[in-house]
Amino acid sequence: MNWRFWERSRGKNPADAPSSLEPSVVKAALTPQLSREIRESFNEASRDEEHFPSTIDPRIQHVQVLLKFFGDLTDKRVLDVGCGKGRFARVLSESNPRVAVSGLDISEAMLTCVPEGVEKVAALMTDLPFAASTFDCVYATESLEHAVEIERAVAEMCRVLKPGGRLVIIDKNAEHWGRFKTPAWERWFERRELEKLLERDCGQVHSEFISYWEDVAPDGLFLAWFAVK
Numbered sequence: 001m002n003w004r005f006w007e008r009s010r011g012k013n014p015a016d017a018p019s020s021l022e023p024s025v026v027k028a029a030l031t032p033q034l035s036r037e038i039r040e041s042f043n044e045a046s047r048d049e050e051h052f053p054s055t056i057d058p059r060i061q062h063v064q065v066l067l068k069f070f071g072d073l074t075d076k077r078v079l080d081v082g083c084g085k086g087r088f089a090r091v092l093s094e095s096n097p098r099v100a101v102s103g104l105d106i107s108e109a110m111l112t113c114v115p116e117g118v119e120k121v122a123a124l125m126t127d128l129p130f131a132a133s134t135f136d137c138v139y140a141t142e143s144l145e146h147a148v149e150i151e152r153a154v155a156e157m158c159r160v161l162k163p164g165g166r167l168v169i170i171d172k173n174a175e176h177w178g179r180f181k182t183p184a185w186e187r188w189f190e191r192r193e194l195e196k197l198l199e200r201d202c203g204q205v206h207s208e209f210i211s212y213w214e215d216v217a218p219d220g221l222f223l224a225w226f227a228v229k
């Protein structure tokens with residue numbers, strides 16, 4: 001995804017917070033007004049197919065790490081958190097006729113592009129409208145960075161995961177903050193910071209750097225975090 005889109009947005013660097021604070025200690029609130037602002041921003045962004053595409057090449061590592069970590073999806077329930085136009089959900093649902101994929105997003109306009117066969121859910125990732133232990137697999141690709149209330153969003157993803165269920169978060173590395181212009185609410189993550197949040201509810205937590213292509217070494221921008229509940 002090309003983040004030059006955000007060069008138009010006004011933005012204050014969340015990393016401007018006092019450096020003595022660990023990132024996870026810097027708390028922000030997803031007020032109704034901010035949530036409206038984020039929704040409207042992504043509703044508008046949905047018209048920008050170049051920067052917010054509705055498809056993804058399944059060979060891209062971001063897709064491959066999900067497929068590999070989740071394994072056989074036959075008769076499994078999967079949740080895509082902050083699914084956007086459902087480009088990942090599309091690949092997963094096409095990968096197995098017996099998988100049930102739900103895509104959840106704050107932006108109704110993004111959800112209109114989610115393909116048929118994927119359940120569409122308009123909601124906040126900090127307040128997932130599902131019972132505990134509903135899903136076998138949960139993932140969030142470049143969406144947790146917009147959650148504002150990060151700890152709450154991670155706790156919600158873990159809550160809706162079944163015991164033994166698998167969770168993947170793909171997002172950007174805080175060490176590369178400043179590489180693109182970002183909206184004011186966006187946060188990137190330190191490797192250990194998200195690992196610690198996941199360890200509250202899950203085991204087998206680990207993370208790895210990923211690039212787009214298998215034969216290209218990661219440049220450190222993207223991290224994938226993995227956990228098993």
Ligand SMILES: C[S@@+](CC[C@H](N)C(=O)[O-])C[C@H]1O[C@@H](n2cnc3c(N)ncnc32)[C@H](O)[C@@H]1O
Nearest residue numbers: 042082083084105106107124125141142143146
């Ligand atoms: C950068 S896009 C990524 C979309 C998709 N995961 C992908 O990789 O194509 C971020 C998505 O997160 C959604 N989003 C932002 N804040 C959200 C929130 N609090 N709850 C649910 N979705 C949210 C946006 O509407 C947007 O579709």
